[in-house]
Amino acid sequence: MIELRHLQTGFEGRVLSKNIDLRLEKGKMLTLIGPNGCGKTTLLRTLSGALPPLGGEVLLEGRPLHSYRRKELARKAAYLPQVREVPEITAEALVSHGRFPHLGFSRKMTARDRAAVEEAIALTGIEPLRHKNLKALSGGERQRVYLAMSIAQETDLVLLDEPGTYLDIGSRFEVMAIAKKLCDRGSAVILTLHDLSDALSFSDRLCLMDRSGRICADGSPDAVYASGLLDEVFGVAAEAVTLQDGRQQYVFLPRTSDMY
Amino acid sequence: MKERKRSPLLRLGLLAPLLLAVMTASLCLGSAGLTLQELWNCLQDPASPAYRILFYARLPRMLGGLLAGASLAVSGALLQNVLNNSLAGPNIIGVNAGAGLGALLVMAISPMAFRLMPAAAFAGALLAALFIYAVAAFTGASRTTLVLAGVAISSVINAASACIKTFFPELAIAYTSFSIGSLANVSLDQVGWAALYALPALLLALVLSHDMNILALGEETAASLGLHVNRYRFILIVLSAVLAGAAVSFGGLIGFVGLLVPHIARMLFGGDNRLVVPASALLGAAALLLCDLLGRLLFAPFELHVGIVLSVVGGIYFIFLILKRKGGRLS
Numbered sequence: 156m157i158e159l160r161h162l163q164t165g166f167e168g169r170v171l172s173k174n175i176d177l178r179l180e181k182g183k184m185l186t187l188i189g190p191n192g193c194g195k196t197t198l199l200r201t202l203s204g205a206l207p208p209l210g211g212e213v214l215l216e217g218r219p220l221h222s223y224r225r226k227e228l229a230r231k232a233a234y235l236p237q238v239r240e241v242p243e244i245t246a247e248a249l250v251s252h253g254r255f256p257h258l259g260f261s262r263k264m265t266a267r268d269r270a271a272v273e274e275a276i277a278l279t280g281i282e283p284l285r286h287k288n289l290k291a292l293s294g295g296e297r298q299r300v301y302l303a304m305s306i307a308q309e310t311d312l313v314l315l316d317e318p319g320t321y322l323d324i325g326s327r328f329e330v331m332a333i334a335k336k337l338c339d340r341g342s343a344v345i346l347t348l349h350d351l352s353d354a355l356s357f358s359d360r361l362c363l364m365d366r367s368g369r370i371c372a373d374g375s376p377d378a379v380y381a382s383g384l385l386d387e388v389f390g391v392a393a394e395a396v397t398l399q400d401g402r403q404q405y406v407f408l409p410r411t412s413d414m415y
Numbered sequence: 416m417k418e419r420k421r422s423p424l425l426r427l428g429l430l431a432p433l434l435l436a437v438m439t440a441s442l443c444l445g446s447a448g449l450t451l452q453e454l455w456n457c458l459q460d461p462a463s464p465a466y467r468i469l470f471y472a473r474l475p476r477m478l479g480g481l482l483a484g485a486s487l488a489v490s491g492a493l494l495q496n497v498l499n500n501s502l503a504g505p506n507i508i509g510v511n512a513g514a515g516l517g518a519l520l521v522m523a524i525s526p527m528a529f530r531l532m533p534a535a536a537f538a539g540a541l542l543a544a545l546f547i548y549a550v551a552a553f554t555g556a557s558r559t560t561l562v563l564a565g566v567a568i569s570s571v572i573n574a575a576s577a578c579i580k581t582f583f584p585e586l587a588i589a590y591t592s593f594s595i596g597s598l599a600n601v602s603l604d605q606v607g608w609a610a611l612y613a614l615p616a617l618l619l620a621l622v623l624s625h626d627m628n629i630l631a632l633g634e635e636t637a638a639s640l641g642l643h644v645n646r647y648r649f650i651l652i653v654l655s656a657v658l659a660g661a662a663v664s665f666g667g668l669i670g671f672v673g674l675l676v677p678h679i680a681r682m683l684f685g686g687d688n689r690l691v692v693p694a695s696a697l698l699g700a701a702a703l704l705l706c707d708l709l710g711r712l713l714f715a716p717f718e719l720h721v722g723i724v725l726s727v728v729g730g731i732y733f734i735f736l737i738l739k740r741k742g743g744r745l746s
Contacts, residue, residue, distance in 0.1 A: 236635040249632075
């Protein structure tokens with residue numbers, strides 16, 4: 156689906172990450188984690204086509220990303236940035252905007268477009284919010300509505316930048332559950348997460364970026380935890396805790412006592 | 416559910432009779448009042464004095480008010496969308512001042528070339544709008560900074576206009592009513608030439624109103640949905656400058672319509688630009704005609720320029736808006 160070859164990212168002449176080689180197939184989820192400023196968002200923006208690569212290349216279904224026309228790319232890849240405007244429109248109207256890349260010159264929605272909007276509304280459980288103004292919604296509700304817009308876009312690749320930031324724990328879980336549903340529908344999902352517990356609990360595959368913007372660990376959450384690199388990169392002590400039902404959870408503690 | 420979808424359109428439709436009523440009042444009321452019957456009768460008798468008042472004074476004034484009101488309000492709606500700033504308006508960020516400088520240059524160099532006024536006003540408006548856009552694009556300036564940049568460019572442009580007035584003292588009287596904004600001496604010819612620019616621009620603004628909704632989602636989201644953000648912004652800025660230029664070319668520096676009418680339109684119809692743009696056009700036309708009518712009637716037989724009435728009404732309304740949302744933000 157998407158392949159990164161020796162990718163170098165950055166902006167305004169500043170290189171943030173170098174030599175990134177990755178490959179992700181449809182129906183799989185990849186979570187990017189790393190300390191602040193390591194280049195996670197910049198990498199995601201490069202994959203969305205918002206920033207040009209500073210070196211290497213990005214192949215989307217075997218074709219270089221830059222060879223796609225803008226609307227053609229929007230039918231292949233959806234990108235949900237972390238910071239967004241909140242226009243004074245209804246949730247339903249926002250979800251309908253997800254169909255923009257599919258609309259013709261008249262901008263009229265077809266039955267197919269309306270069906271995609273309904274499906275996205277059902278999948279994200281925002282039916283009760285349909286006619287509410289975006290400005291009247293809570294952060295978690297708004298995030299679900301924006302996710303519904305990206306789902307209505309019906310793309311094979313979905314890029315989510317910090318979808319859980321500023322949300323309470325229940326809303327974060329809901330957002331992650333929606334991301335999982337997207338994978339189940341066959342989309343490849345790449346997301347950045349700030350919360351390490353969420354990242355380790357919900358991801359199929361983790362990519363850990365160090366402060367130099369290099370991917371230093373790539374694998375299952377268990378494998379990344381076992382590598383010990385989480386402790387090194389974040390300067391914390393990670394511990395795996397086995398719950399009574401056998402599931403594994405992770406807790407993070409300050410590494411030195413003088414941090415208290 | 417259908418009712419929900421139809422109600423905004425129905426409310427938009429309700430603006431049409433309101434505008435029609437204001438248009439009729441604008442034709443009938445003034446220093447020499449006409450009843451509807453007299454209005455109808457004079458249309459049959461081209462030799463009557465009422466016919467001359469109607470065709471040489473009231474009709475150009477009414478059509479001018481319609482065009483200037485609709486153009487300035489839509490110009491404001493476009494600027495507020497492009498700059499993502501509800502404080503943007505053609506008179507706040509220097510677009511009107513730029514248009515005024517262009518028009519004034521024509522008045523000074525060749526007073527008879529009024530046909531060139533819309534083009535010159537457009538050129539001035541465009542330069543001012545592009546300057547503000549460049550500040551926004553290259554510095555990533557905050558919304559407040561943009562307005563301050565607009566105030567600064569307005570000040571420089573107004574100084575240039577004042578220089579022209581100093582060098583061409585014979586323009587002093589014309590410049591006074593021009594700088595206040597007035598429909599008093601508008602001719603059908605002037606309105607006709609301005610309409611040549613403004614009507615296609617209004618139509619195009621309506622066509623692009625759907626894509627303005629995508630632009631309102633923010634640069635990154637709009638681009639990820641496949642919108643050519645910079646191309647659209649440029650087109651909308653040019654349209655906004657054409658509209659402001661067309662209005663200023665015959666009405667002078669009419670303020671507040673471009674800033675406040677889009678606010679009222681959003682208050683009545685929400686943030687969907689497919690409704691905000693036509694509602695701004697209808698409300699802008701009605702507001703300008705109503706203020707012009709007030710100016711004619713309040714102290715009759717003396718007449719206040721429409722710009723004065725708008726400054727009072729608009730200023731009070733703006734303060735009301737600020738008080739209403741104290742601690743909050745203007746949307």
